[in-house]
Amino acid sequence: MSTDQKNAETERLSVWSKLYRGRTDFQFVAKRKRWYLIAAIMGALCVAVMVFKGFSLGIDFAGGNQYTVPANGTTITEVEAAAAAAGAEIASGQSTGTGDDQAFVIRTTATDVDTAAEIRQAMADAVGAETSDIATATVSATWGAxxxxxxxxxxxVFLVLITVFIWLRFERRMAIAAVAALAYDGLLIAGVFSLVGFEVTPSTMVGALTVLAYSLYDTxxxxxxxxxxxxxxxxxRQKTFGEGVNDAINxxxxxxxNTSxxxxxxVGALLFIGVGLLGVGTLKxxxxVLFVGIVVGTYSSIFLAAPWLVxxxxxxxxxxxxxxKIASKRAGEPEDDRPARKGAQSRAAEDDDDDRLVRAKTDELPLELLEEPAPVRTGGGSRPRQNVNNSKRRKRR
Known part of the structure; x- marks a missing residue:
């Protein structure tokens, strides 16, 4: 099928059919300044939220005490009030389970043994339970650090290994663009966590590494x-580099x-159904982090990483x-329309440079290693040794 026939067939397809066959022509690269502006605004908002609101660090990072209290028909506000009256500084509180299995997980800052016992007794009195029914856990600040x-x-270590892998597998520019997109993903994930107020726990860090790897896969x-x-x-002289990248994105x-x-x-079912409806607060x-990371990773690989590469x-x-040269060709100008002040040697240098880089591309060698122009032979120069020897042989005959 010729190119014209393929283009005519593409025009008859619906948007969904084009998307399924990879024949869409969305201008991701041409409109990249628009995506940069949106990304800059979202990044600035995330930084502002993190600066002014901060993070809610879990007990594993900040240290402190954790109490798991059976609900017994009470509310988490009543339990927190009883703990605060006993001298506790509440770090966070969340509800887990439903019905008879509902419980409250209350985390406080580090306290001494006597104060911890008083807080535990106050919580037991608030819910009408025995102190033995309240599970406790203590993490020191040293362990959290x-x-x-x-x-x-x-x-x-993850970022270093990723950079080395992409640099060796592809090229330096792609490694820089991919790592920059990963950094932006991490910024947005951190901003969302700070805005929502969810605790940062070891599970959060594991999830963050998981979604960063997922984002890298998409990139x-x-x-x-x-x-x-x-x-x-x-x-x-058919397409610019930006047009080639835009075709690859489409x-x-x-x-x-589909992957996203x-x-x-x-993950959305776990977040909205498991946490929102079933009350599985320990998984939120x-x-x-998984839900936000998947969405953000797809966004950055399409709208940021590839345009940054361009x-x-x-x-x-x-x-x-x-x-x-492509712009001159499309405008109907001579393809080799260089300024007249450039001499033949300068034009020869550029042609030699282009040819050398074409060979590098064909052999899939890193372009950055070969971007210095090749030396240009000036003057008449001497003939190759083989030609001189051939001339001598002809004279002897």
Whole structure:
């Protein structure tokens, strides 16, 4: 099927059919400044929320005491009031379970043994239960600091390994764009947690690493298609690098949406049904980070990572010249329309540079290693040694 026939067939398809076949033409790259503005606004709001509201750190990070109190027909407000009257500083409280199995998980700051016993007795009196019915757990501030350091170290190691992998598998620009998108994902996830007020627990950190890996997977899928579409880009004058990237996003769009929806549906059920309707409060931190991370990861891989790659690539003189040649061709100007002040040697240098980079693209070598122009041979120069030897042989004959 020729290109014209394929285009005519595409025009007859509905939007959903185009999306399913990867033939949409949404201008993600051309309108990237709009996405940058939206991303900047959301990022600024998240930073503001984190600065002014902060985070609700779980007992594993902040240290303190945790009490699991049976509800027995009371409310969490009554239990917290009784604990506060006994000298407790409430860090957080949540309800778990429903009906006869309903219980309250109350977390307080660290206290001494005597005060902890008084708080436990006050809670037991408030719900009409024995102190033995109230389960307690204590975490020291030192342990919480150790957990925080290990979580931060795990995140740093994860980012370093990801950067090295993408740099080796693809190229430097893709590694920079992918890591920047991951950092933005982490910013939005942290902002949502600060806004909602859910506790940051070890489950939250595990979930965050999980969704960052998921976001990376989606970005790598797009970048793999970008590499395929732009492998021989410099050998023709058909498309710019940005257009090739935009085609790659459209061709993988349905795959990204399908993966996101399949991942978001069970997590959404856990968050909205399990936590909201069934009252499984102990899972809400994990459910929230997974749900937000899946949505944000899909957004960043399409609207940020790929456009950032285009911006990084078009800083290269090679792609700038390539784009200029395409613009001249489309405007009906001579393809080699360079300023007259450039001599033949300068034009030869550019042509030699382009040819060398085309070969690099064909061989799938990193472009950044080969972007310095090749030396240009000036003057007549000497003939190759083999030609001289051939001339001598002819003279002897």
């Amino acid at each position: 150790s957990v925080s350091q290990k979580a931060l170290l795990a995140l740093i 790598v899928v797009v970048f793999d298609k970008v590499q395929e579409n732009t492998a021989h880009l410099l050998q023709s 061709e993988t769009l349905m795959r990204s949406l 929806m399949i991942g978001a549906l069970p 931190d994990l459910a929230l 911006d990084l690539a078009e800083r290269s003189a090679v792609y700038r010249r390539h784009n200029q």
